[in-house]
Amino acid sequence: MDRQSQIESITAELEKGVKEVFTSDGYQTYLRTMAHFHTYSINNSILIWMQRPDATLVAGFQAWKTQFNRKCAERRKSNQDYRSYPPEENVSGDH
Numbered sequence: 001m002d003r004q005s006q007i008e009s010i011t012a013e014l015e016k017g018v019k020e021v022f023t024s025d026g027y028q029t030y031l032r033t034m035a036h037f038h039t040y041s042i043n044n045s046i047l048i049w050m051q052r053p054d055a056t057l058v059a060g061f062q063a064w065k066t067q068f069n070r071k072c073a074e075r076r077k078s079n080q081d082y083r084s085y086p087p088e089e090n091v092s093g094d095h
Contacts, residue, residue, distance in 0.1 A: 029053045 001009075021027055033049040036056055040048070048055050064070045 030049050030053075033053060033055065034045050037045045037048055037058070048058055059068065061072065064072065
């Protein structure tokens with residue numbers, strides 16, 4: 001195989017790989033997340049996508065507490081779980 005045919009073969013493989021990436025379900029989900037959270041930084045958008053690809057709304061700890069009157073589970077790490085708990089429930093960190 002001469003150099004030109006090697007280059008053509010590598011280029012064809014790259015084009016095929018790039019096409020697969022851009023048509024995959026994962027990439028489509030990523031684009032939907034980026035569209036929902038376009039005002040967030042790229043890093044935060046990627047974190048949201050990685051942790052909850054179907055997320056449509058996010059809020060910080062203080063917003064959950066003050067605006068939505070919700071509590072987080074005790075000793076729960078941030079961005080690990082998007083479930084919220086009604087304020088009247090006695091919530092422990094164990095599930």
